[in-house]
Amino acid sequence: MDFKLTEEQQMLKETAERLVRDVYDFESRNKFSESEAGFSTAFWQQLGELGLTAIPFSEELGGFGGGGVETMLIMEQLGKGICLEPYMESVILAGGLIGQLGSDAQKEELLGGIATGELQAAVALDELNSHYDLASVTTTATEQGGSWSLSGRKGVVIGGQTAGKILVSARTAGNNRDEQGISLFVVDPNAAGVTRRVYATVDGRKACELFLDNAQGELLGEAGNAFDAIRYQSGRAIAALCAEAVGAMRTACDLTLDYLKTRKQFGVPIGKFQVLQHRMVDMISELERATSMAILAACLADDEDSAERSAKLAAAKFVINRAGRYVAEQCIQLHGGIAMTWEYNGAHYAKRLVMISHQFGDDDHHLEAYAAQLGAA
Amino acid sequence: MEIHYSPEQLAFRDEVRDFLKQELPADIAAKVKLGKHLHKADHERWQKILSKRGWYAPGWPVEHGGTTWGPIEKHIFDEESAAAGAPRLVPFGVNMVAPVIIKFGSEEQKATYLPRILDGTDWWCQGYSEPGAGSDLASLKTRAVRDGDHYIVNGQKTWTTLGQHANWIFCLVRTDPEAQQQRGISFLLIDMATPGITVRPIITLDGDHEVNEVFFDDVKVPVENLVGEENKGWTCAKYLLTHERTGLAGIGASKAALTNLKRIASKQQKNGKPLLEDSLFRSQIAEVEMSLMAAEMSTLRIVAAASEGGVPGSESSILKVQGTEIRQAITHLMRKALGPYALPFLPEELDLDVDGELLVDDYAASPASQYFNMRKLSIFGGSNEIQKNIVSKMILEL
Numbered sequence: 001m002d003f004k005l006t007e008e009q010q011m012l013k014e015t016a017e018r019l020v021r022d023v024y025d026f027e028s029r030n031k032f033s034e035s036e037a038g039f040s041t042a043f044w045q046q047l048g049e050l051g052l053t054a055i056p057f058s059e060e061l062g063g064f065g066g067g068g069v070e071t072m073l074i075m076e077q078l079g080k081g082i083c084l085e086p087y088m089e090s091v092i093l094a095g096g097l098i099g100q101l102g103s104d105a106q107k108e109e110l111l112g113g114i115a116t117g118e119l120q121a122a123v124a125l126d127e128l129n130s131h132y133d134l135a136s137v138t139t140t141a142t143e144q145g146g147s148w149s150l151s152g153r154k155g156v157v158i159g160g161q162t163a164g165k166i167l168v169s170a171r172t173a174g175n176n177r178d179e180q181g182i183s184l185f186v187v188d189p190n191a192a193g194v195t196r197r198v199y200a201t202v203d204g205r206k207a208c209e210l211f212l213d214n215a216q217g218e219l220l221g222e223a224g225n226a227f228d229a230i231r232y233q234s235g236r237a238i239a240a241l242c243a244e245a246v247g248a249m250r251t252a253c254d255l256t257l258d259y260l261k262t263r264k265q266f267g268v269p270i271g272k273f274q275v276l277q278h279r280m281v282d283m284i285s286e287l288e289r290a291t292s293m294a295i296l297a298a299c300l301a302d303d304e305d306s307a308e309r310s311a312k313l314a315a316a317k318f319v320i321n322r323a324g325r326y327v328a329e330q331c332i333q334l335h336g337g338i339a340m341t342w343e344y345n346g347a348h349y350a351k352r353l354v355m356i357s358h359q360f361g362d363d364d365h366h367l368e369a370y371a372a373q374l375g376a377a
Numbered sequence: 378m379e380i381h382y383s384p385e386q387l388a389f390r391d392e393v394r395d396f397l398k399q400e401l402p403a404d405i406a407a408k409v410k411l412g413k414h415l416h417k418a419d420h421e422r423w424q425k426i427l428s429k430r431g432w433y434a435p436g437w438p439v440e441h442g443g444t445t446w447g448p449i450e451k452h453i454f455d456e457e458s459a460a461a462g463a464p465r466l467v468p469f470g471v472n473m474v475a476p477v478i479i480k481f482g483s484e485e486q487k488a489t490y491l492p493r494i495l496d497g498t499d500w501w502c503q504g505y506s507e508p509g510a511g512s513d514l515a516s517l518k519t520r521a522v523r524d525g526d527h528y529i530v531n532g533q534k535t536w537t538t539l540g541q542h543a544n545w546i547f548c549l550v551r552t553d554p555e556a557q558q559q560r561g562i563s564f565l566l567i568d569m570a571t572p573g574i575t576v577r578p579i580i581t582l583d584g585d586h587e588v589n590e591v592f593f594d595d596v597k598v599p600v601e602n603l604v605g606e607e608n609k610g611w612t613c614a615k616y617l618l619t620h621e622r623t624g625l626a627g628i629g630a631s632k633a634a635l636t637n638l639k640r641i642a643s644k645q646q647k648n649g650k651p652l653l654e655d656s657l658f659r660s661q662i663a664e665v666e667m668s669l670m671a672a673e674m675s676t677l678r679i680v681a682a683a684s685e686g687g688v689p690g691s692e693s694s695i696l697k698v699q700g701t702e703i704r705q706a707i708t709h710l711m712r713k714a715l716g717p718y719a720l721p722f723l724p725e726e727l728d729l730d731v732d733g734e735l736l737v738d739d740y741a742a743s744p745a746s747q748y749f750n751m752r753k754l755s756i757f758g759g760s761n762e763i764q765k766n767i768v769s770k771m772i773l774e775l
Binding site (some may be wrong): 002278281284285288294295296367370371 | 378379380381382383384386449457504507639653656659662663664668669670672674675677678680681682692695696698699762765766768769772773774775
């Protein structure tokens with residue numbers, strides 16, 4: 001048992017920390033958010049130049065062979081800056097799926113680009129009524145003379161507005177919600193039959209709806225057998241989101257604590273009131289809980305697929321969804337009216353924290369998943 | 378980062394498991410697992426077994442009969458003991474007064490008291506709380522006035538856990554009434570057989586006799602029973618409290634209680650099937666199990682930091698709050714699991730060796746009583762509100 005960082009990990013953490021601090025002041029974030037890309041393309045490039053987009057990939061693919069802990073260290077810093085770049089989506093999720101399912105040729109073609117940041121990828125798994133069920137796939141793919149043609153609609157594809165490639169789950173056999181018969185395809189968003197409706201998300205990012213009308217897709221892995229990889233890699237995405245949430249929670253707590261010490265009412269800093277002190281302690285307590293679970297998730301994220309791994313990742317996301325919402329709501333409450341304004345940065349942390357619970361399963365979803373595997377004593 | 382135990386730590390865990398399997402008496406383990414009453418003799422029997430193995434006082438220095446275990450080994454031992462159904466050690470002698478004597482006591486005091494704790498000759502109890510001084514310990518009023526070679530002690534202590542079994546009590550007493558709150562307090566060791574001491578039971582809301590009031594009426598205590606310096610007792614008290622709080626999260630006990638909850642829920646039925654298969658109840662168990670998982674990870678982080686030489690600080694206050702709330706949530710679900718059979722009050726069925734037929738099953742007599750008994754967790758050891766005050770002051774600097 002050992003919770004210390006190695007020297008390399010400490011350096012990685014510091015690199016990410018410095019980068020976020022230098023680039024991501026609040027005003028800049030607003031500008032990035034309002035830009036057409038929805039994030040800072042310059043920052044994305046820097047992440048690539050510093051090798052941060054290559055962290056999880058093997059050395060043969062130009063990466064560093066980093067695991068869940070390395071990912072956690074980066075995501076936590078991105079969370080502290082409420083950074084808008086689709087790091088999780090492109091590097092961890094798309095990269096992970098290609099690494100697990102792709103042929104050697106596909107890996108070489110795609111992963112090299114993702115590792116340097118030259119290729120930004122997105123992943124389209126959700127649909128209108130899928131409600132976090134990754135097996136709920138109604139988008140279809142049919143084979144005609146060796147090439148696949150996809151039709152259907154995928155939803156809330158974060159980073160899809162700028163992605164060079166989008167990985168799309170589509171059904172090649174079976175009925176909706178069958179785990180068998182789901183395949184994964186690489187889709188070029190600029191190809192014929194693909195349209196995107198781009199929109200902003202509540203937490204200041206950008207995403208798109210993806211409409212596919214006989215659009216061409218390149219099969220990734222075997223037809224009909226992508227579900228295990230999708231589930232496994234979404235587990236890695238969950239671990240990354242947990243770490244991001246911890247970073248955002250930490251900053252939200254810092255901002256709130258600072259406010260309690262400076263804002264005066266009735267002639268004293270409001271932090272002198274015991275009821276607010278205890279509320280602040282409860283926030284810190286939730287942060288501790290979340291930190292512990294993010295560490296657990298990070299340490300398991302790259303383990304072999306197992307029921308235990310799935311259950312613990314579900315537990316981590318559940319605890320973090322709950323903690324994130326608590327910290328978000330208390331951050332707003334303790335700041336009073338100021339927190340209701342767009343110009344207050346804490347409000348944007350709160351929004352991101354709550355929106356994290358809408359990615360890869362809310363608390364009900366993970367409670368149900370965890371409860372389903374609960375064993376008798 | 379490595380969240381798993383090392384091969385050496387796993388080997389140690391197996392050693393502890395083997396020991397518990399061989400040496401923990403089955404009747405005692407059954408009582409603990411079912412939440413039944415433990416008698417003084419049960420505690421003493423288990424304590425002797427531990428002492429024989431040299432594991433009764435793992436935290437003491439080796440020269441006094443302790444072990445070389447680090448925080449991780451201690452944690453493993455506590456976990457395994459709780460899982461096996463070993464009684465929670467009555468901490469007042471071995472884990473409370475002993476560390477104070479070792480740290481602040483004279484050589485004579487060490488030589489006198491420590492062996493008697495180890496071999497079970499003495500049963501200690503704690504004289505801290507008073508009717509007007511609970512979590513606000515510094516406002517205590519029990520007076521000790523120096524009279525030649527003795528202190529004359531007058532006053533009243535309360536919430537004295539298992540004091541009915543004790544032959545010694547360690548007390549915080551006021552030796553300088555003029556001094557500011559914490560300054561005029563001293564730490565005294567008092568023989569319960571001294572004339573002028575009366576112990577009166579307090580029956581708690583669950584009907585049990587666990588705590589007592591202790592009255593001091595002109596009790597003569599030799600000055601050599603003072604630990605450390607006169608009026609510096611607060612230092613001892615604070616030292617003792619930091620020792621106390623680290624174990625208060627009770628993760629091992631909560632894990633054992635959760636196992637028991639699942640057992641009850643698999644026997645009780647709702648809609649013709651085990652309650653454990655009821656999705657609503659199941660999700661409530663799942664929720665508390667996940668909180669416990671988080672608290673366990675936090676404990677491991679604190680334990681690992683402590684083994685690197687870090688001192689558990691205010692994190693243990695946060696963990697005390699979390700851990701006690703989790704335990705209370707488990708007892709709430711246990712009570713709920715029984716449905717209407719939470720109502721019967723059957724203290725006689727809390728004895729394992731009860732004659733006659735049980736009303737429901739061997740587990741059914743205790744959950745509701747335990748639920749009420751466990752309300753104490755968020756009150757004792759510094760109430761959870763006091764813990765939040767500590768965090769607020771020490772970590773947040775509010």
